[in-house]
Amino acid sequence: xxxxxxxxxxxxxxxxxxxxxxxxxxxxxxxxxxxxxxxxxxxxxxxxxxxxxxxxxxxxxxxxxxxxxxxxxxxxxxxxxxxxxxxxxxxxxxxxxxxxxxxxxxxxxxxxxxxxxxxxxxxxxxxxxxxxxxxxxxxxxxxxxxxxxxxxxxxxxxxxxxxxxxxxxxxxxxxxxxxxxxxxxxxxxxxxxxxxxxxxxxxxxxxxxxxxxxxxxxxxxxxxxxxxxxxxxxxxxxxxxxxxxxxxxxxxxxxxxxxxxxxxxxxxxxxxxxxxxxxxxxxxxxxxxxxxxxxxxxxxxxxxxxxxxxxxxxxxxxxxxxxxxxxxxxxxxxxxxxxxxxxxxxxxxxxxxxxxxxxxxxxxxxxxxxxxxxxxxxxxxxxxxxxxxxxxxxxxxxxxxxxxxxxxxxxxxxxxxxxxxxxxxxxxxxxxxxxxxxxxxxxxxxxxxxxxxxxxxxxxxxxxxxxxxxxxxxxxxxxxxxxxxxxxxxxxx
Amino acid sequence: xxxxxxxxxxxxxxxxxxxxxxxxxxxxxxxxxxxxxxxxxxxxxxxxxxxxxxxxxxxxxxxxxxxxxxxxxxxxxxxxxxxxxxxxxxxxxxxxxxxxxxxxxxxxxxxxxxxxxxxxxxxxxxxxxxxxxxxxxxxxxxxxxxxxxxxxxxxxxxxxxxxxxxxxxxxxxxxxxxxxxxxxxxxxxxxxxxxxxxxxxxxxxxxxxxxxxxxxxxxxxxxxxxxxxxxxxxxxxxxxxxxxxxxxxxxxxxxxxxxxxxxxxxxxxxxxxxxxxxxxxxxxxxxxxxxxxxxxxxxxxxxxxxxxxxxxxxxxxxxxxxxxxxxxxxxxxxxxxxxxxxxxxxxxxxxxxxxxxxxxxxxxxxxxxxxxxxxxxxxxxxxxxxxxxxxxxxxxxxxxxxxxxxxxxxxxxxxxxxxxxxxxxxxxxxxxxxxxxxxxxxxxxxxxxxxxxxxxxxxxxxxxxxxxxxxxxxxxxxxxxxx
Numbered sequence: 001x002x003x004x005x006x007x008x009x010x011x012x013x014x015x016x017x018x019x020x021x022x023x024x025x026x027x028x029x030x031x032x033x034x035x036x037x038x039x040x041x042x043x044x045x046x047x048x049x050x051x052x053x054x055x056x057x058x059x060x061x062x063x064x065x066x067x068x069x070x071x072x073x074x075x076x077x078x079x080x081x082x083x084x085x086x087x088x089x090x091x092x093x094x095x096x097x098x099x100x101x102x103x104x105x106x107x108x109x110x111x112x113x114x115x116x117x118x119x120x121x122x123x124x125x126x127x128x129x130x131x132x133x134x135x136x137x138x139x140x141x142x143x144x145x146x147x148x149x150x151x152x153x154x155x156x157x158x159x160x161x162x163x164x165x166x167x168x169x170x171x172x173x174x175x176x177x178x179x180x181x182x183x184x185x186x187x188x189x190x191x192x193x194x195x196x197x198x199x200x201x202x203x204x205x206x207x208x209x210x211x212x213x214x215x216x217x218x219x220x221x222x223x224x225x226x227x228x229x230x231x232x233x234x235x236x237x238x239x240x241x242x243x244x245x246x247x248x249x250x251x252x253x254x255x256x257x258x259x260x261x262x263x264x265x266x267x268x269x270x271x272x273x274x275x276x277x278x279x280x281x282x283x284x285x286x287x288x289x290x291x292x293x294x295x296x297x298x299x300x301x302x303x304x305x306x307x308x309x310x311x312x313x314x315x316x317x318x319x320x321x322x323x324x325x326x327x328x329x330x331x332x333x334x335x336x337x338x339x340x341x342x343x344x345x346x347x348x349x350x351x352x353x354x355x356x357x358x359x360x361x362x363x364x365x366x367x368x369x370x371x372x373x374x375x376x377x378x379x380x381x382x383x384x385x386x387x388x389x390x391x392x393x394x395x396x397x398x399x400x401x402x403x404x405x406x407x408x409x410x411x412x413x414x415x416x417x418x419x420x421x422x423x424x425x426x427x428x429x430x431x432x433x434x435x436x437x438x439x440x441x442x443x444x445x446x447x448x449x450x451x452x453x454x455x456x457x458x459x460x461x462x463x464x465x466x467x468x469x470x471x472x473x474x475x476x477x478x479x480x481x482x483x484x485x486x487x488x489x490x491x492x493x
Numbered sequence: 494x495x496x497x498x499x500x501x502x503x504x505x506x507x508x509x510x511x512x513x514x515x516x517x518x519x520x521x522x523x524x525x526x527x528x529x530x531x532x533x534x535x536x537x538x539x540x541x542x543x544x545x546x547x548x549x550x551x552x553x554x555x556x557x558x559x560x561x562x563x564x565x566x567x568x569x570x571x572x573x574x575x576x577x578x579x580x581x582x583x584x585x586x587x588x589x590x591x592x593x594x595x596x597x598x599x600x601x602x603x604x605x606x607x608x609x610x611x612x613x614x615x616x617x618x619x620x621x622x623x624x625x626x627x628x629x630x631x632x633x634x635x636x637x638x639x640x641x642x643x644x645x646x647x648x649x650x651x652x653x654x655x656x657x658x659x660x661x662x663x664x665x666x667x668x669x670x671x672x673x674x675x676x677x678x679x680x681x682x683x684x685x686x687x688x689x690x691x692x693x694x695x696x697x698x699x700x701x702x703x704x705x706x707x708x709x710x711x712x713x714x715x716x717x718x719x720x721x722x723x724x725x726x727x728x729x730x731x732x733x734x735x736x737x738x739x740x741x742x743x744x745x746x747x748x749x750x751x752x753x754x755x756x757x758x759x760x761x762x763x764x765x766x767x768x769x770x771x772x773x774x775x776x777x778x779x780x781x782x783x784x785x786x787x788x789x790x791x792x793x794x795x796x797x798x799x800x801x802x803x804x805x806x807x808x809x810x811x812x813x814x815x816x817x818x819x820x821x822x823x824x825x826x827x828x829x830x831x832x833x834x835x836x837x838x839x840x841x842x843x844x845x846x847x848x849x850x851x852x853x854x855x856x857x858x859x860x861x862x863x864x865x866x867x868x869x870x871x872x873x874x875x876x877x878x879x880x881x882x883x884x885x886x887x888x889x890x891x892x893x894x895x896x897x898x899x900x901x902x903x904x905x906x907x908x909x910x911x912x913x914x915x916x917x918x919x920x921x922x923x924x925x926x927x928x929x930x931x932x933x934x935x936x937x938x939x940x941x942x943x944x945x946x947x948x949x950x951x952x953x954x955x956x957x958x959x960x961x962x963x964x965x966x967x968x969x970x971x972x973x974x975x976x
């Protein structure tokens with residue numbers, strides 16, 4: 001019999017409604033899986049066993065009483081630890097927030113609770129979501145369930161590892177430059193960054209406000225759609241929240257790709273991309289053409305500057321966003337002779353080296369005399385990139401590329417060289433700068449048995465097209481491999 | 494001996510009295526216990542986001558419109574970055590290169606000399622919290638601890654920046670006073686300097702008269718009354734002239750006005766001044782004010798103080814009295830109301846600026862707290878017109894009406910102040926005075942009318958002021974000028 005922790009959200013939902021098992025049993029299965037895998041992976045920073053069981057019990061009672069809150073009702077999920085949870089420690093992976101217990105819930109957390117989802121706990125991340133490997137967490141790295149000597153990607157590595165190994169059936173992550181899609185690719189999952197503004201950022205601890213977006217991790221395209229549908233929609237508490245009708249998400253899952261115009265991004269097809277990843281993507285392009293899609297090569301020359309622009313804009317915004325962590329009102333305080341010394345000491349002690357690096361980078365980029373050359377110029381690249389995307393979407397419905405230039409790399413491999421780590425985001429960053437939706441779907445394994453991700457980009461608010469193609473890629477790839485660690489038979493390390 | 498000219502620009506901060514704060518739903522309440530009107534947004538808890546307050550935007554648009562500014566169709570919020578413990582985000586959401594209102598002006602008048610002061614810009618920002626330093630002096634350097642109150646954090650703040658068009662401390666004061674009147678007339682702020690709901694900073698430089706370039710300027714802060722604004726500017730002008738004439742150089746810096754010592758002192762130099770690293774606030778979208786909204790704001794403006802003064806003067810009221818009425822807007826409201834009921838303008842203006850103002854001052858009460866209404870003023874005017882009250886008695890009646898004793902008619906009756914306008918009743922009184930003063934009668938009969946005042950006075954005395962002096966005077970004439 002299949003372990004309940006290995007069910008998809010859709011399968012689990014059907015089983016709950018058939019009465020095959022309860023939400024409490026489902027939740028216990030995920031917690032049991034966590035119990036044996038956490039010592040190998042460190043996917044979670046906080047596991048709230050008590051709260052999760054209480055929520056599962058309430059979900060079971062509601063369902064028994066005929067109250068059905070939809071696909072997430074009774075489903076155990078994980079939330080990245082940069083989304084605030086009332087009464088549950090929230091650290092953003094930083095020492096500066098060690099022990100911080102928020103007095104309010106992020107909008108997404110409230111929405112999951114309103115749908116009777118069960119929140120298991122908070123997952124590990126690169127400190128303040130700054131990183132591509134989850135090695136920058138102040139609480140130690142998360143490991144990849146497919147190979148525990150490797151990183152799960154980042155910054156949402158904890159969410160990716162948990163869903164991959166079965167210690168959650170789905171999870172929320174956040175994506176500023178690829179922090180959902182890249183770990184999804186490295187852990188063999190579906191991960192989606194929606195259109196900027198579709199999911200409320202209220203309660204998401206900001207890294208780079210104009211780029212941050214919350215999105216789902218799941219083991220199937222349908223599950224990812226269910227998760228996104230549960231949290232999407234206008235929120236009056238986020239002024240950048242999209243005010244129009246929430247875009248359709250799952251309406252075209254079964255439509256196939258006949259006649260769909262797919263642009264293959266030239267800039268991400270060659271140099272710098274692992275040949276095995278190139279091959280896997282090419283095989284998928286052929287399969288899609290066979291399925292009736294029209295494929296053509298498209299070019300976005302500005303993507304060449306996207307990485308540079310991103311590493312000016314994101315740190316600049318971060319330098320202000322992280323200014324509030326000063327030891328005055330909450331979090332770590334290190335005493336000093338004067339208020340200024342106290343603030344400086346608290347920040348020096350509380351922030352890790354990568355966060356400090358980005359604050360310095362961003363502060364410099366915004367400084368008088370440098371603003372035009374750095375931040376101003378980066379904003380121009382952003383505009384240029386948006387224009388190129390807009391022009392390209394006149395010709396194609398979606399754009400595809402690899403999600404990551406490499407499969408999961410070894411722990412410690414890139415930590416000494418920040419620039420090589422920054423390059424891990426090269427495929428994903430353009431969508432954040434443009435504000436467009438983008439997702440990753442697993443399409444196979446490399447020679448070492450590590451997952452390969454296929455990226456789909458769509459125009460703003462065209463999530464339905466993204467999911468339409470994602471569903472076809474899922475059908476064609478028939479990716480059903482699971483990491484060896486994904487079993488409750490494993491012994492804790 | 495060089496003739497020096499001062500060049501002054503003023504930055505004014507006005508706290509808006511909205512129901513809620515600029516970027517969150519917390520109540521704006523200056524008398525609440527510390528840290529009780531706060532939430533995740535105005536405390537800058539991790540994850541909180543700002544959402545602009547439409548009532549505050551409406552308020553600043555009114556100010557901009559009243560100052561004859563252009564209201565900008567699409568404006569931007571920026572982050573102004575600096576670390577300070579009472580600024581919870583360690584950046585202030587403000588406006589930078591695209592403020593909401595630009596290019597306006599205020600006309601001022603100093604002793605009849607008119608001048609126009611340009612308004613460069615009016616922009617929206619948020620206030621900080623308050624620090625209370627635990628020391629004897631209240632200053633941070635001597636404190637062993639500080640307390641923070643975030644009730645004020647996020648209160649909507651409007652900054653009004655003038656052009657450097659002001660040339661004297663007197664003009665500066667006139668500008669600040671007129672700006673206050675305008676904001677008060679709009680009803681968007683309680684405009685109380687002592688409580689910090691209006692704050693002025695002055696940029697001051699001096700140059701030889703006739704020179705086109707500006708001299709090096711200093712910025713002077715911490716003036717909390719119109720008087721201290723004027724004094725601080727006067728001091729700073731003299732200080733700068735003294736430095737230059739002593740062959741010194743003015744340092745561009747921020748200076749602190751000390752009310753007790755009557756002097757300014759250096760706070761920080763330009764080199765120490767912060768680089769605020771302004772950049773567009775990514776948590777907010779551009780603020781759009783469409784044509785319909787702008788039209789509505791302009792159409793909804795109340796009559797502004799300068800227009801009101803002109804109208805009241807044109808109606809025959811002395812300029813000084815008109816200014817007094819408009820200065821306290823509620824007096825002008827009462828004036829307009831009474832006039833609309835048909836009362837005599839000059840008479841009403843005299844009463845309001847005389848007895849009423851004196852009563853309010855003496856008793857330290859607000860007009861609204863007295864028993865006086867427009868109908869009362871109108872009735873009082875009618876009683877005088879009918880001859881039922883002398884002008885002296887009218888003032889006495891007004892005092893009792895202000896004290897809440899009732900309408901003028903009721904007061905006059907109750908206190909027996911009604912004038913004797915009945916000829917037969919006064920005949921005997923006049924006769925008695927004439928009989929007692931034959932020498933006066935003699936002079937009157939011979940055509941010397943000078944003593945008539947004496948007779949009227951005696952009659953008034955005998956009737957305890959109730960006689961109608963005009964009627965008495967007529968009676969004296971008819972009784973002495975030939976049959």
